[in-house]
Amino acid sequence: MRLCSIASGSSGNCIYIGSEEHHILIDAGISGKRVEAGLNSLELTGKDLDGILLTHEHSDHIKGLGVLSRKYGVPIYTTPGTAEAVKDMTNLGKIDGSLFHEIHADEDFTLGDLTISPFRISHDAAEPVAYRVACGDKKMAVATDLGVYTDYTIDHLKDLDVLLLEANHDIHMLQVGAYPYYLKQRISGDLGHLSNESAGKLLGQVLHDDMKAVFLGHLSKENNYAELAYETVKLELMLNESPYKPGDFPMWVASRDEQSECVAI
Template identity: 45%
Template sequence: MQIHVLASGSTGNATYIEMENTKLLVDAGISARRIKQSLDKIGTKIEDIDGVLITHEHRDHVNGLTTLLKKYNLPTYTQPDTWQAMYCRNALPETCCKLLSDSFTIGKVKIEPFSISHDAADPVGFRLYAGSSKVCVATDLGFVTPTVKAALALSDAVVLEANHDVDMLKNGSYPWYLKKRIMSNRGHLANTDAGWTLARLDRKAHTHVFLAHLSQENNSLELAEKTVADILTTQGCKLGQDITLHRTYPEQISGLSEHK
């Protein structure tokens, strides 16, 4: 199992996941050139990607999609309403545009999308299964519903949003309407929300967690990690043993390789 968060944040999001030799890309919010360069660095050819999964249509998740599909003809899956709402839909090759179903398989990976709460047409997270491994991606969500909690449970690795510190956001420079949007049930997950979600989660013996989609203005790597870590330790979780926290970056690859 390999997970490499190629980019994470408001400037662009893309995550590479490999399970049982099946190679997947979740979101394509950075340029196709940068995706290719990032994959080259981890020893993967972009032409070998078996499928692209799109969570929702916001530009920081699809900005590189037009070039990616035109140049490499990669099969790409998302919800019907997401395709319809996507700004670049008319520029995409029709043969590449696939629809999600409740459960489907690419290569040796079983994929189950699940609904999340965000201000997009029909946003989803993804559960990925292969062999005995499970990986879950859940970013851009205003709050954790029972559906999301069930999806995250018993994962080997989770990519979970820790977007903002509430006090930094409230006291920051954003206009009030934007602060309200971010803090709403259809906005973004705060550090504390991420921490309590993980603390209350049904977990395997050891879970890897990538803290993702951090705001560059209303958060910091150190603060997100400390907030989540403090909540986990107060709830009896042993960091590095029960849960390992991984940072993600807007301009830098973060990764995990495990063999089971």
């Protein structure tokens, strides 16, 4: 089982997860050309995809959806609310309605040997979800666009081998930055994004002995940078009561511009 961030950031998100035989993307928020280049580097093409799983309808998660769906006929899995929001958008071009497959939070479904568990997230979108993906006893999850997290969120992120977790913004950079007040309130609110500090606190509650790797993702271009996210999350882990510390597991920051390490377990 493999996870690779083809792109992750406020300007575009596309995460690959797959087994030997089955392959999915979580979101397609970059150009179709970039998605294909990322797949090619993994020795795959769009024809190999079993599905694109959408978290929600914001452009940084669906930008390449129209191109990929038309070129390869890839099935699209998403909640009814997200599907309706995507279908109402005019900038994606025509997407064959038969490609959409309805899923629901807290209802598992399978694509080949991959078992996919959508779960609710707190974000200002129609019906957003994050995804936990299992293949046999291997488990991975991608959790971004979280305004807040709860015990429900923590439960869905426990006992993972690999986690890609949002560390969107530095609180101070957001507060003093150039964004208008309403946008600052949106980002830091319950329907916005996780700060670096919150990501560290959440991570501290889901680490365990068998965690293989953590990626920090969905960084804001204007209100964060990789070194700051990494060091802030490390500091939170050192300060909290978790028995696990930063050196106990590999941690990377997923880039908006470059493909990440490909973690295979």
